[in-house]
Amino acid sequence: MILPIVAYGDSILKKKAEEISVGTSLSELIADMYETMYNAQGIGLAAPQIGKSIRLFITDGTVLKDEPQLQDFKKVFINPTILEETGQLWTMEEGCLSIPNIRENVSRKENVRIRYYDENWNLHEKTYTGMAARIIQHEYDHLEGILFVDYLSPLKKRMLKNKLLNISKGAISVEYRMRFPMASKARV
Numbered sequence: 001m002i003l004p005i006v007a008y009g010d011s012i013l014k015k016k017a018e019e020i021s022v023g024t025s026l027s028e029l030i031a032d033m034y035e036t037m038y039n040a041q042g043i044g045l046a047a048p049q050i051g052k053s054i055r056l057f058i059t060d061g062t063v064l065k066d067e068p069q070l071q072d073f074k075k076v077f078i079n080p081t082i083l084e085e086t087g088q089l090w091t092m093e094e095g096c097l098s099i100p101n102i103r104e105n106v107s108r109k110e111n112v113r114i115r116y117y118d119e120n121w122n123l124h125e126k127t128y129t130g131m132a133a134r135i136i137q138h139e140y141d142h143l144e145g146i147l148f149v150d151y152l153s154p155l156k157k158r159m160l161k162n163k164l165l166n167i168s169k170g171a172i173s174v175e176y177r178m179r180f181p182m183a184s185k186a187r188v
Contacts, residue, residue, distance in 0.1 A: 009168030040176035046142030057139035080116035085109035
């Protein structure tokens with residue numbers, strides 16, 4: 001089922017998400033999240049973005065054909081913990097399904113070591129590099145109540161203030177279902 005994506009300005013996007021009890025059945029939610037993400041043409045989606053303040057995110061970088069290391073990067077991350085971020089900072093333009101039509105440069109470390117459960121509650125600890133690390137860091141931030149615009153300078157945030165306000169109000173054009181915090185109901 002395609003779920004509405006929570007828009008910028010909703011308080012759930014600024015909360016630290018709660019741990020999920022080990023063994024909880026999440027298969028239906030994960031399937032709905034993938035359907036929602038694909039419908040919005042995303043490569044990652046965190047549970048807070050669909051209104052659930054739990055520590056779960058999904059990725060699928062296989063659509064990025066020019067990134068060969070992502071060809072098997074379709075993964076589920078449950079109760080993840082970033083253990084280490086290493087390497088050089090590299091800057092790249094990022095966007096977010098909760099903040100449509102805005103893309104800005106964000107600097108992140110090039111490697112991330114993360115511990116997480118997969119959809120079958122198998123525990124993993126793995127290091128990801130490059131674009132995979134960036135996707136993980138972006139989605140993990142959602143679980144910590146951090147958005148990519150939080151990394152921007154105060155001047156850049158002021159310049160985006162009206163655009164961000166319009167997103168909160170639903171005064172934007174978007175091709176997927178969203179729930180806007182300052183609108184009367186979700187747009188379909």
